[in-house]
Amino acid sequence: MAWLLVCPLVAxxxxxxxxxxxxNVAVVIGNYASVPNPVLAEAQAEVxxxxxxxxxxIEWRQHRLTSAANENLxxxxxxxxxxxxxxxxxxxxxxxxxxxEVGIAFGSTAYVFCGRLDxxxxxxxxxxxxxxxxxxLAHEIAHLLLGPGAHASGGIMQPHWGASExxxxxxxxxxxxxxxxxxxxxxxx
Ligand SMILES: [Zn+2]
Numbered sequence: 001m002a003w004l005l006v007c008p009l010v011a012x013x014x015x016x017x018x019x020x021x022x023x024n025v026a027v028v029i030g031n032y033a034s035v036p037n038p039v040l041a042e043a044q045a046e047v048x049x050x051x052x053x054x055x056x057x058i059e060w061r062q063h064r065l066t067s068a069a070n071e072n073l074x075x076x077x078x079x080x081x082x083x084x085x086x087x088x089x090x091x092x093x094x095x096x097x098x099x100x101e102v103g104i105a106f107g108s109t110a111y112v113f114c115g116r117l118d119x120x121x122x123x124x125x126x127x128x129x130x131x132x133x134x135x136x137l138a139h140e141i142a143h144l145l146l147g148p149g150a151h152a153s154g155g156i157m158q159p160h161w162g163a164s165e166x167x168x169x170x171x172x173x174x175x176x177x178x179x180x181x182x183x184x185x186x187x188x189x
Pocket of ligand 1: 143151157158
């Protein structure tokens with residue numbers, strides 16, 4: 001079964017460029033699905049494992065940081081994104097997602113449907129809820145940074161993840177391909 005992950009599908013045309021200094025990206029997590037902290041921490045570590053080598057330095061933010069702490073993080077970050085982890089009840093109130101979607105991204109905010117994610121993890125993976133969540137988060141962060149045309153025919157930016165992609169994901173083998181890496185490194189803050 002294919003699982004649709006997200007997405008705007010407008011072509012984009014950018015050229016490759018040399019790797020600049022690491023790019024700071026602030027990501028605010030809204031954990032409305034009550035994902036346990038250890039699972040979320042493992043998922044965040046998985047995101048960093050995937051995105052740090054391509055030049056992204058993720059700064060995780062919480063919703064209830066003091067204004068001074070948020071200002072400090074904002075000053076360092078070159079991009080500020082939000083990811084909402086939605087519960088099954090919240091998902092049910094949305095017109096979207098369409099069947100099979102685990103996440104969607106608009107503008108600077110992405111939404112992850114944790115009920116569907118948990119079902120997929122239980123059905124298709126051995127014990128990798130946090131790894132699946134981390135890969136979905138990395139996919140959505142790339143969407144938010146790349147904008148339209150972020151999907152690829154291989155790697156973590158494939159729009160559909162089937163059994164083979166999930167096996168590779170468990171083994172740490174889903175990564176960004178060079179065209180996406182070039183675009184992430186070249187994209188304006
Ligand atoms: Zn996608």
